[in-house]
Amino acid sequence: MSKILCFLLILIFLTGCFPFKDSGNTENTTEDNTLALYNWKEYTDLSVLKDFEKETGIKIILYEYETTPMMVGDVRANPGKYDVIIMEGYIVPSMKDLKLIEKLDLNKIQNYKNVKKELIEKPIYDHQGKYSVPHLWGGTKGLVYNDKFVKEHIDSWKVLWDKKYRNKIALMDEPRNLLIPLLKISGYSLNTKEPNELKIAEKNALLLKKNGVILGDTLGNIEKVMSGEIWIAQAFNGDVFYKAGHRKDIKFVLPVEGSDISCDYTCLSCDSKNKEGAYKFINYLLRPDISAKFANNFFYVSPVFGAEKYIDKKILNNPVVYPPADRMKKGEAFMDIGDIENEYNRIFDLMRDK
Numbered sequence: 001m002s003k004i005l006c007f008l009l010i011l012i013f014l015t016g017c018f019p020f021k022d023s024g025n026t027e028n029t030t031e032d033n034t035l036a037l038y039n040w041k042e043y044t045d046l047s048v049l050k051d052f053e054k055e056t057g058i059k060i061i062l063y064e065y066e067t068t069p070m071m072v073g074d075v076r077a078n079p080g081k082y083d084v085i086i087m088e089g090y091i092v093p094s095m096k097d098l099k100l101i102e103k104l105d106l107n108k109i110q111n112y113k114n115v116k117k118e119l120i121e122k123p124i125y126d127h128q129g130k131y132s133v134p135h136l137w138g139g140t141k142g143l144v145y146n147d148k149f150v151k152e153h154i155d156s157w158k159v160l161w162d163k164k165y166r167n168k169i170a171l172m173d174e175p176r177n178l179l180i181p182l183l184k185i186s187g188y189s190l191n192t193k194e195p196n197e198l199k200i201a202e203k204n205a206l207l208l209k210k211n212g213v214i215l216g217d218t219l220g221n222i223e224k225v226m227s228g229e230i231w232i233a234q235a236f237n238g239d240v241f242y243k244a245g246h247r248k249d250i251k252f253v254l255p256v257e258g259s260d261i262s263c264d265y266t267c268l269s270c271d272s273k274n275k276e277g278a279y280k281f282i283n284y285l286l287r288p289d290i291s292a293k294f295a296n297n298f299f300y301v302s303p304v305f306g307a308e309k310y311i312d313k314k315i316l317n318n319p320v321v322y323p324p325a326d327r328m329k330k331g332e333a334f335m336d337i338g339d340i341e342n343e344y345n346r347i348f349d350l351m352r353d354k
Contacts, residue, residue: 035277038063038071039086040264045293052284058277075100075269083272084281089125089263090334092132101131101267108279109133111286114304124263124333132265133282136294138301139262140323140331141177142254144222144240149231157181157255159232160208167212170221170233175341175348176334177234177260178215182208182347184257190332193340202347209351219243226250238299241320254323258330263303 037044041064049060063082065071068091075082076098085101095101106112112133119134128134145154149168160169160181171178176190182201183190192198214230221233222243237252244250266285272278284290291302292310299321302308308316315321337344 033057033277034059034061035084035274035281036061036063036082037084037086037281038065038075038082040064041066043086043294043298045297048285048290048293051290052281055284056277056280058274058280060281072098072100080271080273082269083274083278085267085269086135086264087267088334089127089132089265090336092125092127092265092267093336095267096127096131099270102270103131104129104133104268104282105279109283109286111283111304114286114288114306116303116305119303124261125265128265132267133286134303135264135266135285136298136300137261137263137303138237138322138328139264140237140254140259140328141172141180141218141234142237142252142259142323143232144225144235144244144250144252145232146225146228147249147251149228154232154251154253155256157185157257160213161185161204161211163211165211165232167214168231169211170214170216170224170230171208171351172221172234173215173217173352175344178348178351179344180259181234181255184255184259187257190260191335191337193337195343198340198343198347202350205347205351213351215352222250237320237323241299241315241318245314245318245320252320254327256327256330258327258332261328261331261333263333 035058037060039062044062049062053059065074068088071085071087072091072095075085087095092101106129112129115134119128119137123129124137143154143159159165171181179201180190182204183192183197185204186197186200188197188201216224218235218239221230221235222240224230225233226244226247237254240250240252266282268275268278268282286304288304288306289310291304292307295302295307295311296315299315301322302311
């Protein structure tokens, strides 16, 4: 059993879920006309849920989670509670191994044909179309900076080690994300298991620590760059557009060395009490007009062909949300790296220690 599975099982009894129930009368409902959806906190368009109910008569109860371990622990501890679960792609294999999601019947998801050709021919993960269908993709982490203070053109992670930016830089406060520049600056994979490569990443970390790097969450990093408290920071591309899309002095770049590329997927719970309704909703999310609503609200790329017709042109034409193709080609998806994740965590802890 991989380290991530062991870790997630330990968290089962340490995590919980705080449900948000969509407004409306839920009296006299039955299993046949209710559906439980579990998604990232604040990443659900509630109008979609209301429209689905109007079209099908199925009432959706929305539950939200803040972290992947929280989601896994809660699903494991509460069999039968959820029908449809949206999650980051790298955790889907572990969910399958834990028997928390089941294999999909694509005959019941006719809109799967709408998934973009490039994702069908070269899916990010091999579980796509088997245990999952794509929901939103294109999320990546690069550098946001304030050009009131940073006058040079930035296109590389190397700038983080530049002494003239000492105490004015920030990375994300999470091991796998923090390791992105530490590995990519040396040309290594984000999923490396090679001890020698991780030793070099550690050296990179210690040098960066000397340069006064601070750690924070993506939104906090962006806000500090906007205020001028720090000048350069690691952040999600969609979050930069969301927080600072109106600021001409706030720039975002995807470094030439590459970064991560994430995709959220929709899955069917093994213990779903309303599988027929679940399939209807999964199919519904793959409609171009519905997928576009999520792209418009949360600034990530729709995986659905034809969604562009409904997406705000300011989003479609923005290089922050849609980075250049040559940069995106260098993106990697996070994978389960097993026991070697201990090394990633150790390097992360070195950066956090004062």
